[in-house]
Amino acid sequence: MNNGKTEQISEREYEMVELLRKLNMNRSVALVLACLSTGEEVTSRSIEKKAGLRQPEVSIAMRYLCDNNWIEVREEKKTEGKGRPVKLYKLVVPLEYIIQRIENDVMYQKLSVLESIERLKGLT
Incomplete structure (x- = not known):
């Protein structure tokens, strides 16, 4: 799982996004897919920061990826404070x-x- 540090999209991931866009993939879906391409479990918030997307854009992209059975969603209770559990996403194909x-x-x-x-x- 991401350890909280803010990452930038890598050159490899950026090239992947550009190629997926040329193949008519939605920009948000391409960015989210590139963020998930490492195989690690990531939070929606870390994807927002890394890809420069807003929360609704990430949610719509996640719905597309879920509908295609390409990702797994897991909830984890917060270790501090109250609130909703954190959703973790992982590419499963x-x-x-x-x-x-x-x-x-x-x-x-x-x-x-x-x-x-x-x-x-x-x-x-």
Whole structure:
């Protein structure tokens, strides 16, 4: 788990975000995915700070990642004071799986476009 120090997004993570954006992934999802790519358990707050996102942006991205079964969410009681438990997030599938999934989606879209072009040619 992150030990509380504020980190900046690394060059590797920044490049990952840029490449995911080129593949039409939502910016917030790409940033959150890059933050989770270390394989460590992280809090929403640490992702907000590292990625420069607001809490609602992180929540929306987490929902997308949860809906795809790519992350695990665990609650941990605060050690000090009162309040809600802290949610911890961890990537539970290999990045290679996510990349393969993106590749499959892109290939499907390209085939669909090519089929439409061929159909248009047949109609002219």
